[in-house]
Amino acid sequence: MRDSVFNCCFAPPHPPPGRRDESHFQGNRALAPPPNDRRFLIFFDFDETLVDECSDDAVVSAAPGGSLPSWLKDTYRPGRYNEYMQRVLAYLAEQGVTPGTIISTIERLPPCPGIPALLRFLMSRPPRDFEVVCVSDANTVxxxxxxxxxxFRQLFLRIFANPAHFDDNGQLQLRPFHSHSCLRCPMNMCKAEIVRQYTAQRVRERGGRRYQKVLYVGDGANDFCPSLTLSPGDTAFPRRDFPMHRLIQEMGEAKPGEYKANVVPWSSGEDIINRLRKIVEEKP
Known part of the structure; x- marks a missing residue:
């Protein structure tokens, strides 16, 4: 039996400012009822979508000499990156890399061009416009x-990512998000399953009322899969010339008309803002 997205670890909404909320690492817990009046549901990837690097690669810079030994890099197997990162994090702890060093490394990651402006735009909109969710193969920490x-934490109603926490020895412990049967995706996460299950559950919680549009912003090959769940009235925002964009183009050439969503490539968050301004003005 496959795991349900809602039996997996995810971050609750709106932790108190200035404090990292680790309560979501405790498993299932009662959450405050989510708002049910939002017009649009927008999903964001994290690596190379919100931040302009891969966070897992960036944290390697904290290793002695700024790189990993060959014997460790050689343990990577396709589709099992989560397991590989568990070994990388164990190695960093063994080398004396502290939680503070890891966190400060991540905090310094640069945002993608225009992304702060985009997130500020979403925060400035009337409360009933956007329900914002992060779905990422990075980790919660x-x-x-x-x-x-x-x-920007208060903007995101949910964060779906691989569960992680620092243990008593200061090692960042990482687990896979869920199991699934999708052949496109790595073993630890199928974003399409997350998007489908989350959207369906939210529609039930909203008394059957659907969102005016579902929007998905991403860059990678693992963002192509969830974009296939979008309907003709929805919009996919692939980062221009990144794998998600190329896969959409290839599908359009090989199977014209099969890709359902509207496609708006982006190079900067400003490109997304421009389209969102038009979307919010559309009549239901």
Missing amino acids: FIEAWLQNLG
Whole structure:
């Protein structure tokens, strides 16, 4: 039996400012009822979508000499990156890399061009416009740290990512998000399953009322899969010339008309803002 997204670890909404909330590492817990009047549901990837690097690669810079030994790099197996990162984090702890060093490394990650402006735009909109969710193959500690540091954590109603926490010895413990049967995705996460299950559950919680549009912002090959769940009235925002964009283009050439969502490539968050301004003005 496959795991349900809602039996997995995810971050609760709106932790108190200035404090990293680790209560979501405790498993299932009662959450405050989410707002049910939002018009639009927008999903964001994290690595190379919100931040302009891969956070897992960036944390390697904290290792002695700024790189990993060859014997460790050679243990990587395709589709099992989460397991590989568990070994990387254990190695960093063995080398004396502290939690503070890891967090400060993540906090310094640069945002993608225009992303702070985009997040400020979403925060400035009327409360009933956007329900914002992060779905990422990074981990909860990295995402929470970065969003909190830039003051954007309160924007995100949910964060779906690989569960992580620092143990008593200071090692960042990492687990896979869930199991699934999707052949496109790495073993630890299928974002399409997360998007489908979350959207369906939210519609039930909203008394059957659907969102006016579902929007997805991403860059990678693992963002292509969830974009296939979007309907013709929805919009995919692939980062221009990144794998998600190329896969959408290839599908359009190989199977014209099969990709359902509207496609708006972006190079800067300003490109997304421009389209969102038009979307919020559309009549239901």
